[in-house]
Amino acid sequence: MIGKRQFYINGAWVKPSTANDHVVINPSTEEPCAIISLGGQADTDAAVAAARAAFPAWMTTPPAERIAFAEKILEVYKTRTEDLAQAISLEMGAPIDMSREQQVGAGTWHISNFIRAARDFPFDEPLGDHAPNDRIIHEAVGVVGMITPWNWPMNQVTLKVIAGLVAGCTMILKPSEESPLNALIFAEIVDAAGLPKGVFNLVNGDGAGVGSQLTAHPDVDMISFTGSSRAGRLISKSAADTLKRVSLELGGKGANLIFADADEKAVKRGVLHCMNNTGQSCNAPTRMLVERGRYDRAVEEAAEVARSIKVGPSSESGRHIGPVVNETQFNKIQDLIRQGIDEGARLVAGGTGRPDGLNRGFFVKPTVFADVNNDMTIAREEIFGPVLSIIPFDTEEEGIAIANDTPYGLTNYVQTGDPARANRLARALRSGMVEMNGKSRSAGSPFGGMKQSGHGREGGKWGIEDFLEVKAVSGWTPDA
Structure with missing residues (x-):
């Protein structure tokens, strides 16, 4: 001790x-x-x-x-x-x-x-x-x-x-x-x-x-x-x-807008970013907004990536995620996952309870919900755990509206092969930071948000x- x-x-x-x-x-x-x-x-x-x-x-x-x-x-x-x-x-x-x-x-x-x-x-x-x-x-x-x-x-x-x-x-x-x-x-x-x-x-x-x-x-x-x-x-x-x-x-409730012309690694990159640090990051892209033409494929890919993420003790070496910080956080996350199920979101990976083989410790299953709408609790509240909500959209305008329909405004993300669209969204999204196509902010860039x-x-x-x-x-x- x-x-x-x-x-x-x-x-x-x-x-x-x-x-x-x-x-x-x-x-x-x-x-x-x-x-x-x-x-x-x-x-x-x-x-x-x-x-x-x-x-x-x-x-x-x-x-x-x-x-x-x-x-x-x-x-x-x-x-x-x-x-x-x-x-x-x-x-x-x-x-x-x-x-x-x-x-x-x-x-x-x-x-x-x-x-x-x-x-x-x-x-x-x-x-x-x-x-x-x-x-x-x-x-x-x-x-x-x-x-x-x-x-x-x-x-x-x-x-x-x-x-x-x-x-x-x-x-x-x-x-x-x-x-x-x-x-x-x-x-x-x-x-x-x-x-x-x-x-x-x-x-x-x-x-x-x-x-x-x-x-x-x-x-x-x-x-x-x-x-x-x-x-x-x-x-x-x-x-x-x-x-x-x-x-x-x-806090934050970052939207990650993935358009049909996004690169092939966009969905995987978004899931791994959401789950990094066991989802305990205020700038995590926890709402994945996907253009309808790519939606079904994105849901399958996100579920596959989440199921591939290993969970284990923090003392072990390797590329896995650890526990959440304490019992209070664990119970809060479990309640929100249950609420997502009860409100009608489609669970495609993870769920309640600890991962198999981990009966002690505050370990949470990497969890993905599909068919989420922006009125659901899991789309509104900052969960602060490895939980991703996937929401479809049809037009650029609708995607922007969904992304901005949140009390938070920390970081949003854009994935598109169209440079002009990327620049339009960078201006339209109401957040202190916008990261596009997997490029991180450079040294000396300011960190901070708008709204709540x-x-x-x-x-x-x-x-x-x-x-x-x-x-x-x-x-x-x-x-x-």
Whole structure:
């Protein structure tokens, strides 16, 4: 049993003010794997005070020096990749190979991209040639409470922490209590990089405790949150009392529009993308919209691909999917699969219950429904599991209408051999991101959504901008 009860506050590992143990469960075995402590108000206050005290000096540290600290964090991060991979695999169920390559690799990717973006970022610039005595200064927001999820932990920790650091903010990180071990390792990485005391702090806790305390705290200037839309609404209401800035990266119900002229790998690619990370991704393409002329073939192919996906413990090597994160998620997914059947969707792969041979652990069958309509619960709610809904459409206009008929707006996908149609859909789809024909977004591209998928952007220069205020100065004397 791993014991990790301390918090990282003001550059030191400290005991919680009051003992409040929380058991972390290995979702592959349903057995306890670690014990952490959940923080209380005194711990939150201590972390906020440390960040507040460190802010003036860190804000005025030259950007080049802040970037140098990010470079040092990247250097140390690379020495701890196996520790991070093992922790993520153990606590949230990502298969170990996937944990090494995708989960931990996401952190390396984002740190590197922020360093590149920060080097070119205009933290201090003239307004324009027409106004030689006007200056635009991009200044850190202040103390930031960062609340990160369990499903892509290092992805989200690095998107927030590194952007905040290079922007000049100080911070308190509250990782998910479901997957806290990797964040504690990250705190060790930051400590080894020699960041000034108080710039980065970590307090473990749950949403009702430390999460709510950070959101309501008068000395926290901004909350950066990734999680459910329900929690995002509660955070927005709580933060309104202190008028703090709120950046939200919330849920999704991505549509993947597959036209009759799409390439032969489009359906397989869509199914595998939906099932990746056991379906626990906010940008997963969970609604597959297929043009009528290709629909029957697509349904058969999707079912075949789903049935070929192996499910197994996270500790085993190989290209399989692991369990979902906990019993609550498992039961929610089972209920939604049952609801899909009851509402008349045609089950063509998977279904309720655990896969054959897995009698323990939160394992879910890769599941595909056909003949879904957009009014069904499985087409409306974010399931956050390996469940795909296939919906037919007849015209381009109908496909767009179905895709946009959702409260979410994170990522949509387009598969077509017609470049002009692809470009039309990219403009017509109401989402923060559109990925077409299997091409992923490039380094430095912003991540974020519209509608109930949140607001704000993470990644690249936009991720840095999220943590900055814009100050307009007149009467500036150049070169003084």
